[in-house]
Amino acid sequence: MSKTVLFISGSPRANSRTRAVTNVVYRLLRDQRGHAQLIDLHLHELPLFNGDPAQNEYASVQELRESAAQAGGFFIVTPEYHNGISGALKNALDFLSSEHFHNKPVAIAAASGGGKNGINALNNLRLVLRGVSANVLTDQFAADPSQIDEHGTFTDEAGVKSLNALVHDLIANV
Numbered sequence: 001m002s003k004t005v006l007f008i009s010g011s012p013r014a015n016s017r018t019r020a021v022t023n024v025v026y027r028l029l030r031d032q033r034g035h036a037q038l039i040d041l042h043l044h045e046l047p048l049f050n051g052d053p054a055q056n057e058y059a060s061v062q063e064l065r066e067s068a069a070q071a072g073g074f075f076i077v078t079p080e081y082h083n084g085i086s087g088a089l090k091n092a093l094d095f096l097s098s099e100h101f102h103n104k105p106v107a108i109a110a111a112s113g114g115g116k117n118g119i120n121a122l123n124n125l126r127l128v129l130r131g132v133s134a135n136v137l138t139d140q141f142a143a144d145p146s147q148i149d150e151h152g153t154f155t156d157e158a159g160v161k162s163l164n165a166l167v168h169d170l171i172a173n174v
């Protein structure tokens, strides 16, 4: 059986544009492959990483690490917070290491409030993922706030096509 892709939705907020983007790519990949896994950092509460081995007892930490270890690839969507990735996403990645990412393909996308459309968050995420030896795909996606409606639905068809191409690219590399 083909390997699972783990999606990480990096916003801690309830009404999140990041999740709107994650929902689209998660559905696209599930339609093409039948299985995928999602960790939404709004729902998946992790302790603040402090290096204490006692944190290994948290079910949320174990689930994150096991899912990442088993994944053949990742799709990570980050919000842009103060020109970088969210603290919640960085904290989640601090629980992981090259043991989970080495040579695995990772597709990345960002959602922002405007400005430079998440490009700083994407660059920041690439840098962090370099730190865990991930194979980040060259293409990426930055969501414009106008592509997401007030109900949190991603509505832009051209954007869905771009996201579909990214999903294809990821699958080809998993």
Ligand SMILES: Cc1cc2nc3c(=O)[nH]c(=O)nc-3n(C[C@H](O)[C@H](O)[C@H](O)COP(=O)(O)O)c2cc1C
Binding pocket: 011, 012, 013, 015, 016, 017, 018, 019, 078, 079, 080, 081, 082, 083, 084, 111, 112, 113, 114, 115, 116, 117, 118
């Ligand atoms: C703490 C914080 C910092 C933010 N900084 C930026 C920023 O630097 N640039 C930007 O375009 N949007 C910024 N935003 C807006 C978010 O990018 C926006 O809420 C977007 O919808 C993605 O975040 P979300 O998935 O949590 O909704 C910030 C939002 C928060 C909560």
